[in-house]
Amino acid sequence: MVTIKEVAHIAGVSIATVSRVLSNSDYPVSQQTRATILKVAGEVGYSPNRAARSLRTERSSLIGVILDNFSSQWAPVIVRGIQDVLLKKGYFTLVVNIPWEKHSRADVVKDLMGHSVDAFVFVETWYPVRERLDMINKKPYVIVHRLFHESDPHSIIPDETYNSSLVVKHLLDLGHEKVAYIAGDANYFSSSQRLGAYLDTMRAAGLGIRDGWIAQGEWCIPSGYQCAQRILSHVEMPSAIVAANDGLAYGALLAVLDAGLKVPDDIAIVGYDNNDISCISNPTITTVSLPLFLMGQIAAENLLCQLQTSDREYAEQLIPGELIVRQSCGAPEGVEVYARDFLRATAE
Amino acid sequence: MVTIKEVAHIAGVSIATVSRVLSNSDYPVSQQTRATILKVAGEVGYSPNRAARSLRTERSSLIGVILDNFSSQWAPVIVRGIQDVLLKKGYFTLVVNIPWEKHSRADVVKDLMGHSVDAFVFVETWYPVRERLDMINKKPYVIVHRLFHESDPHSIIPDETYNSSLVVKHLLDLGHEKVAYIAGDANYFSSSQRLGAYLDTMRAAGLGIRDGWIAQGEWCIPSGYQCAQRILSHVEMPSAIVAANDGLAYGALLAVLDAGLKVPDDIAIVGYDNNDISCISNPTITTVSLPLFLMGQIAAENLLCQLQTSDREYAEQLIPGELIVRQSCGAPEGVEVYARDFLRATAE
DNA sequence: CTTGACACAGTAAACGTTTTCTGATAGGGT
DNA sequence: ACCCTATCAGAAAACGTTTACTGTGTCAAG
Incomplete structure (x- = not known):
């Protein structure tokens, strides 16, 4: 893969400047250099190395989505709603299926933390993962659920x-x-x-x-x-x-x-x-x-909101059906x- | 998060040794130190930083799964088959839905490359992504498909x-x-x-x-x-x-x-x-x-095989139904x- | 003419790993 | 006693970013 270094070399500037332009920093860069950098980056097909970026910024652009039954009629629609919003903002989702019986539930949260996901979505899986609450609480999260109810301000629930x-x-x-x-x-x-x-x-x-x-x-x-x-x-x-x-x-x-x-x-x-x-x-x-696609979208919007403004008041959202x-x-x-x-x- | 450095410090060894133990290297490490390192790592709840590892090794433990219609009756079952095998080997999947019409198809491959996925699975989506063949060819990949047919040795197809x-x-x-x-x-x-x-x-x-x-x-x-x-x-x-x-x-x-x-x-x-x-x-x-779950499993096994042995002869696999x-x-x-x-x- | 502020660009450190290289110690064959 | 090898451990470089810091030059206010 082509790195920021090469782009900088071709454009005749330092890697710092390239980084500032390509990561949409608000650091001042002249229109002139900005243009040439964008041009060069486009020509050589530069795509930032997410691992390096993630290592440096401690953000991964990855969202962990944990659900119970992937091949139910509901889950995939919810996931698509989630992805519909997140993909546009440059986030990918790590979708993991946790069968109800499996004891490996807790590990999944840990492993996703290892991949330093920026946030979690729990679709019907809040109940089994609560034992990892200490980890989960460090990140923004949203619960999309129907069958169980544990009062939690991060919930999105059908009415x-x-x-x-x-x-x-x-x-x-x-x-x-x-x-x-x-x-x-x-x-x-x-x-x-x-x-x-x-x-x-x-x-x-x-x-x-x-x-x-x-x-x-x-x-x-x-x-x-x-x-x-x-x-x-x-x-x-x-x-x-x-x-x-x-x-x-x-x-x-x-x-x-x-x-x-x-x-x-x-x-x-x-x-x-x-x-x-x-x-x-x-x-x-x-x-x-039930507006499952919409519920997914709302969950994702909610998450984005949390990611931008760290402190906020949350409240359960009840979503009406048709x-x-x-x-x-x-x-x-x-x-x-x-x-x-x-x-x-x-x-x- | 706790880093390798802290583990090394507590265990009274160098980070190199810790790394060798915790990444299952076959470099010789005495049973003595190996044991203490494992003990310490367990106690402090160490989990390796994937970004750093990925940056260094150019492997991410991430597999890109690109599919057409996520909420079809088939796709989720195939995906679960894929995950069933891959999760056990420590791989996560980045599942992305590419609607047929969307022009953003090509970008998805590029973005996944940016996340340095180790391999690709294309479920019914080989046709639209071929334009990125140059990129895709650098990684192992498998095609799971039914409706279209372009002869490709990496295919897994129902008979x-x-x-x-x-x-x-x-x-x-x-x-x-x-x-x-x-x-x-x-x-x-x-x-x-x-x-x-x-x-x-x-x-x-x-x-x-x-x-x-x-x-x-x-x-x-x-x-x-x-x-x-x-x-x-x-x-x-x-x-x-x-x-x-x-x-x-x-x-x-x-x-x-x-x-x-x-x-x-x-x-x-x-x-x-x-x-x-x-x-x-x-x-x-x-x-x-159709044995969709099995097809997913086979696809994943095939991929793992490719990831281990870089050079191999491939052949279309025809999977019988019931x-x-x-x-x-x-x-x-x-x-x-x-x-x-x-x-x-x-x-x- | 000086001073300060501002706009811009570059240098270099840091993020947490893996891995090459170097070194130390011990044991065995001559 | 000597060398060679094997076994182990550490030092340090490297991966590709972002960003704090430093350094220019320009321009306006005093």
């Missing part, structure tokens, strides 16, 4: 309460009064938040909830199937089911269909997450989409919609 | 021909003799490879193909829908349809169902890719899964299977 109420209200607007609920895994904070939003919305509308209408599920399709069966077996059947995520909703959909009922005519179903599953299933499932109306609660749509939805989901 | 024949043969084994085909976008090399495998397999079995049985599609659901409609309108209807990917297969499935026919009873359908869509649809779709039998061609399965498949697809 679970608002989002869940969106989808319940939608059912009420359509005239439903007997609405059942399938909850997510009780260990997750978001489960209780979503359930709470359902309860509050029903109460605010003055609607009652029968005993067997709330089923405790576990985030997955079979669980949704079983929960729906339990709900359907209750003496007074609901006219609609709210599921805590799209997997549960899809399971419920299968159960309702298997019971010989029609969706949405006999029972309406809504989900949460805007998972692929909700726009591929037949009928497609009304759900709530209601996606599909067939499972009564909207009339054709096959083109499947496709459009699916393509949008995979393309952007 | 499209073998994989496609798997699924066609499966239909023939089930007794089908009238098999139609929906092809992918004609611009893609893999389209013609898959089509070729279909033609060859049919010919080898001595089976004829009617004129209207081969439809030219475009990789997406609506296209599959239209192609299937065209095929169904032909005077002699096939008993099975092979689609070049799962999107097309799903579109075809919808068209067949809309035509009042049953799947698989009246018409069997098979896809390709083992996309989520194929295990969520109703009925689920028989398809071919037939995934589901409902759309006659296998009897229940609702549990949807769930099991889906969970497996998202979990691992």
